[in-house]
Amino acid sequence: MVKFERETAxxxxxVIALLVIPFIAIAMDEPFYxxxxxxxxxxxxxxxxxxxxxxLGGLVSFGHAAFFGLGGYAAGILASHALNYEPLMSSxxxxxxTTQMLIIWVAAxxxxxxxxxxxxxxxxxxxxxxxxxxxxxxxxxxxxFAISWPAYGGEDGLSIYVRNKxxxxxxxxxxxxxxxxxxxxxxxxxxISVLKNSRFGNALQAARQxxxxxxxxxxxxxxxxxxxxxxxxxxTGLAGAxxxxxxxxxxxxxxxxxTSGEIMIFVILGGVGRLFGPVVxxxxxxxxxxxxGGLTEHWMLFLGLVLLAVVxxxxxxxxxxxxxxxxxx
Amino acid sequence: xxNVKVDPVLEIKNLFxxxxxxxxxxxxxxxxxPGEIHALIGPNGAGKSTLIKQISGDYQPDLGSIHFLxxxxxxxxxADRAQLGLGRTFQVSSLALEFxxxxxxxxxxxAKSGSSFRFFxxxxxxxxxxxxxxxxxxxxxxxxxxNIPAAxxxxxxxxxxxxxIALALKPKAFxxxxxxxxxxxxxxxxxxxxLDTLRHQAPILLxxxxxxxxxxxxxxxxxxVYGQVVAxxxxxxxxxxxxxxxAYLGEDVT
Numbered sequence: 001m002v003k004f005e006r007e008t009a010x011x012x013x014x015v016i017a018l019l020v021i022p023f024i025a026i027a028m029d030e031p032f033y034x035x036x037x038x039x040x041x042x043x044x045x046x047x048x049x050x051x052x053x054x055x056l057g058g059l060v061s062f063g064h065a066a067f068f069g070l071g072g073y074a075a076g077i078l079a080s081h082a083l084n085y086e087p088l089m090s091s092x093x094x095x096x097x098t099t100q101m102l103i104i105w106v107a108a109x110x111x112x113x114x115x116x117x118x119x120x121x122x123x124x125x126x127x128x129x130x131x132x133x134x135x136x137x138x139x140x141x142x143x144x145f146a147i148s149w150p151a152y153g154g155e156d157g158l159s160i161y162v163r164n165k166x167x168x169x170x171x172x173x174x175x176x177x178x179x180x181x182x183x184x185x186x187x188x189x190x191x192i193s194v195l196k197n198s199r200f201g202n203a204l205q206a207a208r209q210x211x212x213x214x215x216x217x218x219x220x221x222x223x224x225x226x227x228x229x230x231x232x233x234x235x236t237g238l239a240g241a242x243x244x245x246x247x248x249x250x251x252x253x254x255x256x257x258x259t260s261g262e263i264m265i266f267v268i269l270g271g272v273g274r275l276f277g278p279v280v281x282x283x284x285x286x287x288x289x290x291x292x293g294g295l296t297e298h299w300m301l302f303l304g305l306v307l308l309a310v311v312x313x314x315x316x317x318x319x320x321x322x323x324x325x326x327x328x329x
Numbered sequence: 330x331x332n333v334k335v336d337p338v339l340e341i342k343n344l345f346x347x348x349x350x351x352x353x354x355x356x357x358x359x360x361x362x363p364g365e366i367h368a369l370i371g372p373n374g375a376g377k378s379t380l381i382k383q384i385s386g387d388y389q390p391d392l393g394s395i396h397f398l399x400x401x402x403x404x405x406x407x408a409d410r411a412q413l414g415l416g417r418t419f420q421v422s423s424l425a426l427e428f429x430x431x432x433x434x435x436x437x438x439x440a441k442s443g444s445s446f447r448f449f450x451x452x453x454x455x456x457x458x459x460x461x462x463x464x465x466x467x468x469x470x471x472x473x474x475x476n477i478p479a480a481x482x483x484x485x486x487x488x489x490x491x492x493x494i495a496l497a498l499k500p501k502a503f504x505x506x507x508x509x510x511x512x513x514x515x516x517x518x519x520x521x522x523x524l525d526t527l528r529h530q531a532p533i534l535l536x537x538x539x540x541x542x543x544x545x546x547x548x549x550x551x552x553x554v555y556g557q558v559v560a561x562x563x564x565x566x567x568x569x570x571x572x573x574x575x576a577y578l579g580e581d582v583t
Binding site: 194195197198199200201202203205206209210212213214215216217218219220221224227 | 385406407408409411412417419423424425426427428432433435436437439440441444445446447448449450451452453455494497498
């Protein structure tokens with residue numbers, strides 16, 4: 001129990017740090033750091049999505065960039081149609097674009113969820129290396145499709161000229177947009193913490209440990225995993241929509257396997273299956289990128305070394321290193 | 330089986346299963362009636378595991394049928410058959426090792442008592458789940474070890490835990506694959522007494538190498554050799570059967 005409380009305390013520190021840093025930055029008149037903190041929150045959210053599948057479900061998806069990118073394109077496409085006053089489609093009924101974040105989020109979540117339903121339906125019949133490869137293959141298919149589809153910028157990507165709107169909030173103010181991203185991050189972490197302890201979470205964690213055991217009590221591991229994969233993709237898709245808004249730009253690189261790898265790095269660095277692992281992982285990633293990225297374009301080398309150290313010496317990631325091993329009730 | 334005609338709980342008819350040229354199951358017919366323990370014995374490599382896996386739903390037979398509670402099992406998987414009431418234990422314990430003993434049983438109670446697609450209520454505050462699981466652990470005398478992770482339980486305790494999980498499913502038939510394996514004489518004796526009472530909850534198809542346990546428990550015994558049932562009968566009939574003696578039991582059985 002002591003260890004558990006230690007992780008709770010650590011989580012509290014992480015939350016406060018992430019929340020306070022942008023305000024300090026504003027006070028010091030360094031708005032750039034607000035953007036960095038927002039990137040941390042958005043990447044962390046993408047990682048939180050993957051962590052559900054990877055950490056709780058043991059599903060090593062190497063294709064989460066697909067959902068991140070689809071969420072981003074959902075945002076970009078809806079916004080570009082709204083800004084150009086062109087309907088998305090005119091028959092059988094007219095469907096217009098929108099610059100309302102709330103609607104865009106729903107669209108991003110639905111699109112990535114549907115994609116995950118389809119991808120998961122096929123890929124979850126495999127496991128291990130095959131699962132990694134088939135999720136990668138699906139994501140690459142979507143990547144090449146985005147590159148070769150000229151309607152939304154193809155290889156050049158798609159710009160969103162004005163940041164989308166949120167009722168009652170000036171989203172152009174960086175701190176406001178940060179708070180929106182931070183709020184969604186906390187909400188999704190809360191959702192996962194509830195999910196983890198529910199009946200569904202119980203079955204999911206059993207599926208990771210031993211799916212024969214789960215089937216023998218009469219629960220279909222496939223159904224549990226597919227549901228997990230869809231929810232996981234929805235969260236990562238939501239992060240993608242926020243990322244599009246943060247950069248006011250969407251490009252196929254969001255869909256590339258680099259992005260899948262990065263999302264996975266957030267999870268592994270922070271601690272696979274740890275609630276706040278992706279936040280720490282994304283934080284460290286951005287820290288390295290901003291510290292060493294200015295010095296050398298090979299800054300990933302340093303991150304690689306840290307990743308190596310984590311994998312070799314701290315299997316529970318940085319959270320596990322500080323708070324000890326995770327325990328189940 | 331008595332003078333009233335009773336339907337078998339489990340009825341296997343003319344089952345075939347081959348792996349390449351190997352006929353692992355060769356025209357096997359077998360049944361299990363309410364209230365009985367039907368033991369399945371045979372030397373290593375006789376095809377017992379293959380047969381068990383066809384009953385549990387891991388394998389689909391090449392030919393033949395399996396009826397459970399009158400329902401054809403063709404095409405149904407492990408989870409479907411478990412839902413219908415097949416309570417199985419494994420030759421080598423198969424548990425969620427990171428979970429406590431209690432939580433392993435809770436998984437079965439949860440599967441039995443409605444949907445696993447409930448996303449909000451925490452299981453560790455669900456009194457019905459905990460109490461139901463505790464009751465099963467108490468039945469197998471494992472209540473003091475409820476909060477120990479399955480990975481830290483002894484071999485014998487894991488076997489008991491598997492039985493507690495099977496009990497929690499309130500099955501219509503038990504499929505026990507060598508429950509005595511590695512139990513030691515004292516443990517085997519206790520388990521034998523326990524299984525003796527279990528047959529009143531549901532009939533048991535018992536695969537077992539421990540002949541003392543088989544002869545003490547079985548109402549009927551079937552002997553499997555090279556994928557075929559060479560004999561089925563009462564304990565005395567099997568003991569006296571010359572084919573069985575040469576094929577399996579050896580000379581020292583009197």
